[in-house]
Amino acid sequence: MSFLREISPLVRNTFLSEKDVLLRLAAQIAAEIQQGERKDYIEVLDLSSGDLHRGGIKPITFVRQVLAACFYPALLEDDSLPLDVKERADDLLRQCDGGSVGSYTDSCGITKIKHGLSKFITRRDGGVPSSPDDIFITSGSQMALMFMLKLLVQSKVPCQTGVLIPVPTYASFNLALEDHGAVIIPYYLCEEQGWTLQVEELRRALHAGRKTCNPVALYICNPGNPTGHIQSRKSIEEVIRFAAEERLFLLADEVYQSCVYREDTKFESYKKVLSEMGSTISSTVELASFNSASKGFMGECGLRGGYVELVNLDPAVKEYTRILFSTRSSPPVGGQIALDLMADPPKPGDPSFLTFSEEVQSIKNMMCKNACRIQEVFAELPGISCQPLKAGFFVFPCLHFPPRAIKWAKKRQMEPDMLYCLQLLEETGLHVRPGCEYGQRKDSHHIRLLVATHEDIMEDALQRLKTFHMRFMKEFS
């Protein structure tokens, strides 16, 4: 018997995702299909995770060519690679010690790449200055979030740190919070209004939170995961004002910033809005904004490239941030390269520009088409409704279960949407995630499915869902 059973309670309390059940079933079914067991479908269709490449979308050619040339510089002599690829790779290799991507880099990321990111941010924000010294590159934005939590969170009662997070929110962030010993203070997004953030609800949550812990930070995900909501400028201003009044550190997770579908919708960064709110607020509200190479049209989740930009951080604390980063040596070089290419892609006139812009446009078109198609299909189905899909990788429709269905789930001691997902997977091979994993208002149920996939895969998924859903609703009516 291992003494390790007296394991750190912080670890033990971490929420164990129910997705394990679904994952296991999906793997089981895939194995059965492989062994020739007949089902009503020939393969499992996996729309459960925000992984573009896993979903069949090809990586951006320019990115992979540069990566290959950086990994194997002999390719710089190769005729097959376009000139701008070679120049870019050559330039990146010059930033690496010994001209090799195998070297450690600066703990917070290669300086030139941080410069590129700060220029990207300034362009994005219509000229708002950004300093490379405020940018910290990490192994994915999740790591950057965790570093911020390390700085912010004190896990010792009585001043246990609380963090306000939206409901719904993606599961691994919950895990990260619990892992660091933070108290989760949920605030509910308003589904009926398209998953908007209401300040009154923030206020309610904060006051409730203050009774049991010391709320220190407010986490926002914009564009939202799983909701697909994009905050209006007015909403962002309200949140910033709230943070200023209530003395909260803002954690703005903006990894889906480049996935906006609608022409009438625009992403505005928290930094930009903050900078335009008058000097009292703009020079005092502390903000960390996160971005990543995992989302957007690049979808390079596996390379682990992310960064955080820190605004108005105490200089002494920033110094400690640097020390903390240094203990993790340096962020993976593949991820850093991906970030550089995200920040500074091919321009008109560059040899790779045509292919690059075609590939990007095709992904954007695909997501737009899917967003429309989903709304079309859902509009026809009883018992399933969906807020307008504006941005992000997912749709989070609401399931309106008949009372009999709820009873049936209760008998099985499972959340109704989890049971729905399990049945859906079993009967049609479609793998999506249940709303209970993300949090939702009591007695409301949802599923989350990936929108960022090929149109024909989307159509296939929607047909499978439609078939199942009709049958399910009929059975429990």
Next chain:
Amino acid sequence: MTENGCEHRERVLTMDTMNPNIKRVEYAVRGPIVQRAVQIERELKMGVNKPFTEVIKANIGDCHAMGQKPITFFRQVLALCSYPDLLEDSKFPEDAKSRAHRILQACGGGSLGAYSTSQGIEMIRQDVARYIERRDGGIACDPDNIYLSTGASDAIVTMLKLLVSGEGMSRTGVMISIPQYPLYSAALAELGAVQISYYLDEDNCWSLDINELRRALQEAKKHCIPRALCIINPGNPTGQVQSRQCIEDVIRFAATENLFLMADEVYQDNVYAEGCKFHSFKKVLFEMGPEYSEKVELASFHSTSKCYMGECGFRGGYMEVVNLDPEVKVQLTKLVSVRLCPPVPGQALLDVVVNPPQPDEPSYDTFIKERSETLATLAEKANMTQEILNQVPGIKCNPVQGAMYTFPCIHLPPKAILEAKEKGQSPDMFYCMKLLEEKGICLVPGSGFGQRDGTYHFRMTILPPKEKLKIVLAKIKEFHQHFTDQYS
């Protein structure tokens, strides 16, 4: 006040409100002396006059930065994995292509860009398990006990997180060698764990003395609950390669005292000295029979950053856990899922490292040549380093049996020690700073790694190219003599 004169509301995150554990975190390898080195490099670029033309950074175990070449085969496979169109390119050998193809098949959507499971791609874990079995003479390895990680550091910190609990007198204590690689002390500080230091024996080639372990443990029991024993073999910064007997003794000690063993073996291919051999903790454990192999809990760590690969930037690594309580394993699996997954290029690299070209394959000859040359060069430099440094009066250097560093003992005149203390600097930091300013050589003071009170050291890597290393050693010799004269 802010620049524009507005009054600063008190920030949410200040030194007072920050997680107090963070204040205790230090990491000398990239600490103040390195920052000064970078500053000096900038000054040189701007044309400032200095007694040297370049800064030689012998502070960090970064092989490629110092000119070591990557293994061609590995980079070919990685390029093929990144841009699979190259699989049609006749310039790449078939064995590289077949490995790339196999790796891509194991990746979601056939791409390095897809998330893998948090434990790491299953096929790669299986390959790592087979590698370990081959290395350890056939002792079985379960792929399910392999956790791929973002370099070994990631896995080490994760394991420590799992181990540390309790409050006050029942706070977890973790034994770590002095001197040690400061990731350990930093992680323990961050976690608020109790560091239990055990001294390696400098007079005996930095070997581990069980009596010293026992002493440290007994002392520690008074104020914490010791739970784990960390050992770095081959050693960093000391370069010692532990004897088999020593490893057995440590295992016996861990068994008796109910300690979790953490064996950091990232330098396992870097063994140079005659008569020294790498013995994996796992192998020795199992050869000691079921009394130990069924009981002692062990985590061993390895990485693609060191050995002959030197691929630090890729952040490839793994940990093998042995005899981990199944319930604890569930917690471990959950814990690693928080950071999603290790970088997939690093996982792919690890796969090729454990599946190198075989004698009948086209890339074999080149691969063997490159690997042998790299390791031979390191061995040569290790030898040269200890020889030259031992010729300097006032510097005493133990044999560099393995790893990538030398950690010589430097004798500092009392006047120098006094001046350092007046400056508020540890004496070896004072020494190293002067060496940097006067000769442009960046080393890390021994105080960053830990040392016996009243002794001083520095850690230097043996990585600069041979000719440069000769120059570095000559300069250190000059400097030390001058320093001794200056302060006598």
